[in-house]
Each structure stands twice: as C-alpha cells, then as structure tokens.
Amino acid sequence: MHLNSIVITSFTVRDIRWPTSLDNIGTDPMNLAGENSFGYLQYTTSVDGLVGTGWSFANGQGNDVLCTAIKSLAPRLIGRTLGSLIENMGVTQRKLQSGQIRFMSPERGVLQLATCAVLNAVWDLWAKAEKKPLWRLVADFTPEEFVRVIDFRYLSDVLTPEQALEMLREQEKTKQDRLKEALANDAVPAYNTSAGWLGHSDDKVRELLADAVKQGFRHFKLKAGLGLETDRKRLGFVREVVGKEGILMVDVNQIWDVDEAIEYMKQLSDIGIWFIEEPTSPDDILGHAKIRAALKPYGMGVATGEHVNNRVMFKQLLQAEAIDAVQLDALRLASVNEILAVLLMSAKFGVPVVPHSGGAGMVELCSHISTIDYVVVSGKKSILEYTDHLHEVFEAPATVTKNGTHVTPTVPGYSCDVKEAQFAEFECPNGTFWKSEMGQKMLNDPWRGTLGEQTS
Amino acid sequence: MHLNSIVITSFTVRDIRWPTSLDNIGTDPMNLAGENSFGYLQYTTSVDGLVGTGWSFANGQGNDVLCTAIKSLAPRLIGRTLGSLIENMGVTQRKLQSGQIRFMSPERGVLQLATCAVLNAVWDLWAKAEKKPLWRLVADFTPEEFVRVIDFRYLSDVLTPEQALEMLREQEKTKQDRLKEALANDAVPAYNTSAGWLGHSDDKVRELLADAVKQGFRHFKLKAGLGLETDRKRLGFVREVVGKEGILMVDVNQIWDVDEAIEYMKQLSDIGIWFIEEPTSPDDILGHAKIRAALKPYGMGVATGEHVNNRVMFKQLLQAEAIDAVQLDALRLASVNEILAVLLMSAKFGVPVVPHSGGAGMVELCSHISTIDYVVVSGKKSILEYTDHLHEVFEAPATVTKNGTHVTPTVPGYSCDVKEAQFAEFECPNGTFWKSEMGQKMLNDPWRGTLGEQTS
Structure with a gap:
C-alpha cells in the first residue's frame, strides 16, 4: 500500500x-x-x-x-x-x-x-x-x-542530527542481536508499582508484593511522603517481603520543597532506596540537581519525568546532572517523534530511560518505547513499570512473561485501540456508568480528588 | 461591607x-x-x-x-x-x-x-x-x-516567608514617599512596542517611532529575527530616529537555538541593544544563562518571561543568573498572589521587573503590578511596556501621561471589566463580527497564523 x-x-x-x-x-x-x-x-x-x-x-x-x-x-x-x-x-x-x-x-x-x-x-x-x-x-x-x-x-547545543546519526550507526552494528531478544520477549524487564498505591491497606500491600515476588519481579516502587514514621514502617515491611535483593524505589509526587526533600530522604537512607521519584516540582531542574548532589553520599538517586512536558526540560535535567533515571511519559511528550529525541539525549548522557507507566494504557505504549530504546538507541537493558489495571480494555493488551519481562508487542500499530464496547459504559458523560447515580455524584463534585477541607 | x-x-x-x-x-x-x-x-x-x-x-x-x-x-x-x-x-x-x-x-x-x-x-x-x-x-x-x-x-530554597517579611519591612520605611509618586502618576515609566510589530512597513515604523519620541518615550522595543541584513537595516534607521539616548530592545519570540542566538546577536552588538528578549525556548533556563554569559562582553543582556508559566521557573532563571529583566506576564502566572512571589524573588536577586504587556488588557493589569513593585517591593523604578491598541474596550482603560509615564489606576478593582457592548460584536462564535463572512473565514481556517506551506 x-x-x-x-x-x-x-x-x-x-x-x-x-x-x-x-x-x-x-x-x-x-x-x-x-x-x-x-x-x-x-x-x-x-x-x-x-x-x-x-x-x-x-x-x-x-x-x-x-x-x-x-x-x-x-x-x-x-x-x-x-x-x-x-x-x-x-x-x-x-x-x-x-x-x-x-x-x-x-x-x-x-x-x-x-x-x-x-x-x-x-x-x-x-x-x-x-x-x-x-x-x-x-x-x-x-x-x-x-x-x-x-x-x-x-536541542542543537547538546545534540545535533549529525551526532545522533553517529550514535545510531554505532548501535546498528549489534542491532540484530537485540532484535532477536525483543522477538523472544527478553528486551524489557518489568518492575511493579501496583502494590504501592497509598489507598491500599498494609495487608493488601503485603499480599500484592508477595505475589509480585513470586511472579519474578525484582524492582518495586512504593508511594511515600505521609510522614517519616509511617514511611519507615511501610518501607520496613516491604524490605522484609522483597528481601535484600529487591530494588526499592520511592515516589512522593512533588510534595516537598528542595531542602525538605533532602532532610527527609537522608533519614530513610538505611532502608536502601535506588531513587526518590518526583521529590519536588517537576519544573525545578536546579532543585533536582541540588537534591541529587546532596543524596549521592547516602547512596540514593533522584528521578523525575512523568510531568516533564518536553525535550527542552529533559535536555536541562540531563545537562544539570539532576537525575539517575529518565522517567519520560509517553503522553506528556509530543508523541513518538519527541520521545525518540529524549531517548537519544538520555543515551548520550548515559542515563537510563525508565518510562512512567502508572496510568491506563501507558504500559501498552511504553512497551514499544522501551523496546526501541534497547534495540535501537541505548543498547542497554533498562526496566519498565508494570501496573496491572485496565489492560483488558485494549485490543492489544500489554502482558508480562513468567520471567518478569514485558511481552514485545506483535499487533500492527501503536497499541492505542480501545475495545469499542468500553465506550457504551465509560464514555463521558453519556456512558451507562456516568449516567448512574454513582457516576453522576462523582462527576458533579468539583473538588473530587483534592486534599483537605474545601468549604471554609 | x-x-x-x-x-x-x-x-x-x-x-x-x-x-x-x-x-x-x-x-x-x-x-x-x-x-x-x-x-x-x-x-x-x-x-x-x-x-x-x-x-x-x-x-x-x-x-x-x-x-x-x-x-x-x-x-x-x-x-x-x-x-x-x-x-x-x-x-x-x-x-x-x-x-x-x-x-x-x-x-x-x-x-x-x-x-x-x-x-x-x-x-x-x-x-x-x-x-x-x-x-x-x-x-x-x-x-x-x-x-x-x-x-x-x-520557593523556600531561595525565599522563605521570614525573609520576605524582612524585605517588606525594610521597604515600609520609605513606602509613603513612593506612594505619593504613584498618586502623582510618576511611579511607572512607559516604553513603546507598538511601532515594532513585524507586519508594519518601514515607513509606518518610522512614523510611529517619531510620534513616540515626541510623546516622551525613551525605551523602544522592536521585533527582529528575520535575517541579519533585514534586522541591521531596520534597527539602523530606528537608531537614527530615536537618537543615541534611545534605549533599544529586541524581541525574537523564541526562534533560535542557544548557540544560534549567541552567534546572531554578536553581529548586532554595534547597534547598542539593552537586551535580546526570548532568544530561545522559554523553558530553557540553562540556555538563557549560556546566552547571557556569552553576550555580556558585548554589552548586551537577555530577557524572558512572557511564556514563563510559574514561580518555580522564574526562581531558576534568577538562580542561574540567566536574565537581566523579569518579563512576567500577568496572565501566565496564577494571578496577583503568584506575581507577588515573583516580584519578591526578583527584588531579592536585584533584577528589574519589566512586565510583558503586548496584548489587549495587559497594560491595564500591569499598571497595577508595576506600581506595587515600585511602591511596596523593589523600591526601584523600572519600566512597563505600553502598547496602544484596544484600550477603548475597557471600563477603566490604561493611559500614559505626557511625560511618558503610566497613569496610576484609580477605579476600584483590577481593571478587568470589558464594556458590555463589546460582546455583541466580538463574542465568539455568535458576535456580529464572527458571524460575518470575514469572521467565518478566519474562524474556519485551522491553520490561521501559522508559518509556511501547510498542505503538502
């Protein structure tokens, strides 16, 4: 055609x-x-x-x-x-x-x-x-x-088309080997966050984690930031369940000021944490750089990206040596073309790409992106978040193997298609769910999901 | 009440x-x-x-x-x-x-x-x-x-509430003097950009500039960036009209990469330019810092701000010593409360606030902001852009004195009210203008205002 x-x-x-x-x-x-x-x-x-x-x-x-x-x-x-x-x-x-x-x-x-x-x-x-x-x-x-x-x-102050060509030609030499790994579903190791949502009880977290360990996962990400005592308790039993070899990451979704992040995280350094994710405003490039420099002696890294809007912000996070993992979000950037620019810059600076995939459909899209990163751009295995909700709504759902790796997509396209039947129930505002009493109540609450008391 | x-x-x-x-x-x-x-x-x-x-x-x-x-x-x-x-x-x-x-x-x-x-x-x-x-x-x-x-x-890594209090208390001591100046319309000098839009012919620019000089203006901002030869010609005759004492600023609205901006502006250094505005992406804090450092030996500064979205980005532009003027936009930040934070940080770093006021109503709002900056926060006179279109649509329009200063607002409120009669003609899509043949043609062009050929 x-x-x-x-x-x-x-x-x-x-x-x-x-x-x-x-x-x-x-x-x-x-x-x-x-x-x-x-x-x-x-x-x-x-x-x-x-x-x-x-x-x-x-x-x-x-x-x-x-x-x-x-x-x-x-x-x-x-x-x-x-x-x-x-x-x-x-x-x-x-x-x-x-x-x-x-x-x-x-x-x-x-x-x-x-x-x-x-x-x-x-x-x-x-x-x-x-x-x-x-x-x-x-x-x-x-x-x-x-x-x-x-x-x-x-981008040309850090990456020109000519430099990009040179990098890609270098990787070309060994691309076929990695392509084979991709076709064998062995290109993209998964890590697990489904256990870590704050809304879950401790027992629920324990149960989900134990399951994840059995499934072969080795990386685990937990929400934190609700107070040192609570965090220490939660991270403590998580460490117990996942063992010494388990790699822990912590995510606080931008709640801290720069110096606050440094002081707080220092006090969790004994738990063994690979990185703190989104410690502060996603716009604060210099702030992330300061936090990273301060936590380095404690063996902790810094990551951000799910709210980083474009290649110019990622360019600077890399220039400023502000992050240990590039957590690009496949929806936040202007599609595959801009993502490829960020993959190239990350490879140039030697920082692994660990895409954000915490929402519906993100794993579907990122399994393409992480595969491209490994096969074509960086040539190094990284990891990709696996959250296990809402895969069933897609025509080409993302799945993981028994070995804790992502199954490489096989269906033509970018895995974006949602099953048509979903719209009857969930299209807003006319799907059956949103027309229901519960749906109407949720839709009509202008403050849904906000913190604290809003009415006084 | x-x-x-x-x-x-x-x-x-x-x-x-x-x-x-x-x-x-x-x-x-x-x-x-x-x-x-x-x-x-x-x-x-x-x-x-x-x-x-x-x-x-x-x-x-x-x-x-x-x-x-x-x-x-x-x-x-x-x-x-x-x-x-x-x-x-x-x-x-x-x-x-x-x-x-x-x-x-x-x-x-x-x-x-x-x-x-x-x-x-x-x-x-x-x-x-x-x-x-x-x-x-x-x-x-x-x-x-x-x-x-x-x-x-x-913000607390650069400005705490306690530090802000101390700064404001220091300014309190002399506030009454500046308040008197404000009441006498002598707090905010104006500068002129209406002459500089790219769409105008050279003759039109000459005529508008000569008028502005007669009105008492001393600062002039010109659009540039359409090629060195064109810019040199235009800026050359502008310098002629405004004289040696006229202070020139140049605005290119983000068209360059970092190194390109440096190379281009160096070649205009003989004309005498206070600052280059928006040389590159408004997100590129480190890029602006690099451009500023490179142009400093040539006597040229750097400014940005009309597309800077929040206090965190301004914080970093100041921390990185990236700008010579804080061109905050009264609509881009989250209203007066966030603007006041930026005024405080700018004063702390000793960088003048020169608000962006290139669009309808912006002068109306910024005449409040610049007055606050002088009277309460910085205690130093800066300048404020004056563009002379669409003031007539406001209930409390902004005006300038014969001495080239802004008239301090006197009407209660934030000067936001648009005359009700404007909506009959210009509300979209049902006002008479937008229902007209011309209006419909403009509305139905999905590419209006874009550059170059879009159809192939």
Whole structure:
C-alpha cells in the first residue's frame, strides 16, 4: 500500500473515563482519587477499515479540556496524505503546534497533550499501514530515517542530527542481536508499582508484593511522603517481603520543597532506596540537581519525568546532572517523534530511560518505547513499570512473561485501540456508568480528588 | 461591607476575540496573525451589582480550550464567601489547582491560565469590595498581610516567608514617599512596542517611532529575527530616529537555538541593544544563562518571561543568573498572589521587573503590578511596556501621561471589566463580527497564523 494513497478523511474525539478511584488505583499524595481517562482521537482514511487511533491521558476532571484541545488541532490533518505527514515527522510536529494556538502554552500543558494525541494517531496509522507493531517500524528505520522524524529545534547545543546519526550507526552494528531478544520477549524487564498505591491497606500491600515476588519481579516502587514514621514502617515491611535483593524505589509526587526533600530522604537512607521519584516540582531542574548532589553520599538517586512536558526540560535535567533515571511519559511528550529525541539525549548522557507507566494504557505504549530504546538507541537493558489495571480494555493488551519481562508487542500499530464496547459504559458523560447515580455524584463534585477541607 | 457577608453565587464564562490580525497587531516571527482573545469570567455575588471579573489571554484559536478549562475550575468557588477565600490566598491558589485536574499540567499551560482567570476575579472582587484599585489594596497591606497571600511552596530554597517579611519591612520605611509618586502618576515609566510589530512597513515604523519620541518615550522595543541584513537595516534607521539616548530592545519570540542566538546577536552588538528578549525556548533556563554569559562582553543582556508559566521557573532563571529583566506576564502566572512571589524573588536577586504587556488588557493589569513593585517591593523604578491598541474596550482603560509615564489606576478593582457592548460584536462564535463572512473565514481556517506551506 503506497502511503501517498492513504488520505485522512475525517475524525472523531471521544471522552472516555474509567472510575479507577473506586479501587484506589492511582492514589498518591497529590491525587486522592483519580479516574484514568483518555481524550480519544480516531482518524478515518480513504482506505476502508484503516483508522489511526491516538489518545492522551487525564486523571478524570479536565478530560473535557483535553478533548476540546484535540478538537482544535485535529482538523489540521484532514485531507492530508499519510505519505506527506510522515515524510518529515519533525516538521509535522512543529507545524501542528504552530500558529495562534501556540501562544497559549508552547509545548506545555494541555496543548502538548493534545499534540501527542494527534501525532500518536499518525504513528498508529503509519505502523498499521506498514503492517508492523510500532516498535518494529522504528527498529527497521535506517539511522537517516530515524533522525528525520525528530524536530531538533532547541536541542542543537547538546545534540545535533549529525551526532545522533553517529550514535545510531554505532548501535546498528549489534542491532540484530537485540532484535532477536525483543522477538523472544527478553528486551524489557518489568518492575511493579501496583502494590504501592497509598489507598491500599498494609495487608493488601503485603499480599500484592508477595505475589509480585513470586511472579519474578525484582524492582518495586512504593508511594511515600505521609510522614517519616509511617514511611519507615511501610518501607520496613516491604524490605522484609522483597528481601535484600529487591530494588526499592520511592515516589512522593512533588510534595516537598528542595531542602525538605533532602532532610527527609537522608533519614530513610538505611532502608536502601535506588531513587526518590518526583521529590519536588517537576519544573525545578536546579532543585533536582541540588537534591541529587546532596543524596549521592547516602547512596540514593533522584528521578523525575512523568510531568516533564518536553525535550527542552529533559535536555536541562540531563545537562544539570539532576537525575539517575529518565522517567519520560509517553503522553506528556509530543508523541513518538519527541520521545525518540529524549531517548537519544538520555543515551548520550548515559542515563537510563525508565518510562512512567502508572496510568491506563501507558504500559501498552511504553512497551514499544522501551523496546526501541534497547534495540535501537541505548543498547542497554533498562526496566519498565508494570501496573496491572485496565489492560483488558485494549485490543492489544500489554502482558508480562513468567520471567518478569514485558511481552514485545506483535499487533500492527501503536497499541492505542480501545475495545469499542468500553465506550457504551465509560464514555463521558453519556456512558451507562456516568449516567448512574454513582457516576453522576462523582462527576458533579468539583473538588473530587483534592486534599483537605474545601468549604471554609 | 464585611467580606464574610459577600457570597459568590454564580458565574458566566464568555469567549471574546478581537480580530487584531487585520491590523497586523501582535505579529511576530512565531505568530503571523493573532486575534487578542479572553476567556472572560464573571462571578456574581450576594451583593447586588457587585461582580468579580477575571480573564486570561489567548491569541485566537484555542480560546475555547481556555474557556473550557475556566468552566472546569470556576464552580469550585460557588457558595464561598469572599472573606474565606482571601483569608489565605496562597492556600486558595493551591486548593484551586489541586485534585484530578492537576494531573493534566500542574501550574503550566492552559490550566495555569484558567487558574489565573479565576483568581483574577477574586482579586477584582476583593479590591472592589474594599473600594480600592487593586494596587492600592496591596500597597495598604501590612508586610504580614502581603506574605499571607503567597504560596511559598517550592520557593523556600531561595525565599522563605521570614525573609520576605524582612524585605517588606525594610521597604515600609520609605513606602509613603513612593506612594505619593504613584498618586502623582510618576511611579511607572512607559516604553513603546507598538511601532515594532513585524507586519508594519518601514515607513509606518518610522512614523510611529517619531510620534513616540515626541510623546516622551525613551525605551523602544522592536521585533527582529528575520535575517541579519533585514534586522541591521531596520534597527539602523530606528537608531537614527530615536537618537543615541534611545534605549533599544529586541524581541525574537523564541526562534533560535542557544548557540544560534549567541552567534546572531554578536553581529548586532554595534547597534547598542539593552537586551535580546526570548532568544530561545522559554523553558530553557540553562540556555538563557549560556546566552547571557556569552553576550555580556558585548554589552548586551537577555530577557524572558512572557511564556514563563510559574514561580518555580522564574526562581531558576534568577538562580542561574540567566536574565537581566523579569518579563512576567500577568496572565501566565496564577494571578496577583503568584506575581507577588515573583516580584519578591526578583527584588531579592536585584533584577528589574519589566512586565510583558503586548496584548489587549495587559497594560491595564500591569499598571497595577508595576506600581506595587515600585511602591511596596523593589523600591526601584523600572519600566512597563505600553502598547496602544484596544484600550477603548475597557471600563477603566490604561493611559500614559505626557511625560511618558503610566497613569496610576484609580477605579476600584483590577481593571478587568470589558464594556458590555463589546460582546455583541466580538463574542465568539455568535458576535456580529464572527458571524460575518470575514469572521467565518478566519474562524474556519485551522491553520490561521501559522508559518509556511501547510498542505503538502
């Protein structure tokens, strides 16, 4: 199928929300209740049955803002051929974000999420048209093709297209070996966070952890930050269950000031923690660098990324030596093209990429991304978060092997398609769940998921 | 009137857009056509005729996204008393941005703009209830009251409430003198950008500049970045018109990479330029620091701020010694409370605040902000941009004196109210302008204001 013969003809945007807060999934110190939600875009094409699906993520309230933003950008691609769009994805990204709408928040916030949804749909369409899972589409690129999908604007002080080419050519030499590992589901080790949501009781955490150990997991991430005594108790029994070899990570979701983070974490240094995730504002590059420098003598690292909006922020986190793991989020960046730029920079600085996958569908997308990182870019095995909720809603769900590795995707596309039946129940506001008494109560609470008393 | 007796009872959100692109107002290298637009919020209260008005700014397309975001946050204040909201504005700000919606883009992008609109309405209401223009409400605060309106989260590594108190108490000693200057319209010198939009012809620029010099202006800002030859020619005749004493600033709206900015600006060093504004991505703190260090030997400074989303980013720009002027935007930050935090940090680092006021209504708001900066915080005169379009649409328009200073606002409130008659013509999509053939053509172009060829 010639890509120039595939024309984008129309689109739909749907607001779908799963009531995950009812199971305490996604609770953390900043968000006491979250409903995993998508602004869900589908492009139809001139080829019967060939659709491009892309979505971006919200946590319940605000998903309508995301949908409005997607509706604002999506018309830009109507009438375009797939061939013209993918000829230079870097240019497509830049053009998509240009014009009047750019003024609102260039490459940040809701506009960035909407851009991601639109470009995810293009990548999904491209991979489907080539009849390959997305990771394989990218793994089969020549270094020149790889570099052409990236917008290097604002990056040239740390990474030029020429330097990127050189890095990719070096990895080419051994790519076939890693490709074989990927095809054998042995490219991306998993780590577990499902046990660590704050809403769970201690017994529930113990039980989930023991199960995870049995499943072969070796890395575990726990929510923390509710007071030293509580954290010490919780992390103490976690260490007991996972043993000395278990690798622990702790996540506090931005609750601290810089010096506060340093003082607090020093007091947990005896527990053995690989990194503290999101210790402070995700915008505070210099703050993360200060925390990292202060905790290094205590054997603890620093990580952030799930709220890092673009390649320029990641560039600086790397330049400032602020992080030990790049926790990029596949929805927060402007789709695969911008993610590839971050993979390249991370490899250049020698920092492992450990994508954020704490929400519905993120594991589906990131299993492509982590596979690309290993096979094509860094050549080093990293780990990828595995949360075990809502996989059943996808046409091509993510799974893990008995050895605690991610199963490499095989279905053509970017694994974005949600089963159509889900919309009858969970489309907002007209799905049956959201029309129910419980759903209405949740939707009509303007303060849902906030902290503390709001009425006085 | 006791503030606890004023209850917020309902709200309206309206999308208003002025077709400024038809006059080439707001054109720059990144935005070839902009329609100055507001997401316009009004809260009604239990007191007849007392409304709180707040808006945030967009540049045309995307204003509906902003309105959707405001509609998502605005219900949170229904039923609240003004007294409870202003008891601690820092806490009000934090609560307003918390919960599920926070996940989309904490303190960034469209959510930050929407927060600004909501809190602007609270500040407007507060000042109206106290029958004072906003700047005077704040100028009459004790240092303790001033500090209480600020959310210091993420700032304590550079500024604690105690340090802020000390700074404000020091300025208290001489505040009365500066207050007198403010009341005599001699607190805030103006500078001129209306001459510099890229869309204007050379003759038009010459004519506008000569007028501005006659009006007493001494500072002039020009758009640039369209090639060295063009820029040298334009800046050359500008220097001719404004004389040796004229202070020139240049704005390129983020078009360059870091090293490109350095190389380009070095070649303009003979013209005599105070600062280059927005040389690169507004997120690139380390990049601005590098550019500033490189241009310093050439006598040129660096400025940014109109796209800087929050106090954490400004904190770092100051920490990294990246800028010579803090160009905060009154709509980009989360209203007066967050702006005051940035004023304090700027004063602490000794960097002048030169607010961005390039869009409709921004001068109206910033004449309050710059007055507060001089009278209460820095005690040093800075300058404030004056663009002369669309003042006539406001109930309390900003004006300048014959001496080239801003007239200090006298009308109670935050000068946010737009004349009701404007909505009949410019509310989108139903105002008469937007229903016209021209209006429909502009609205239905998904690519309006973008650069280059979009269709192939």
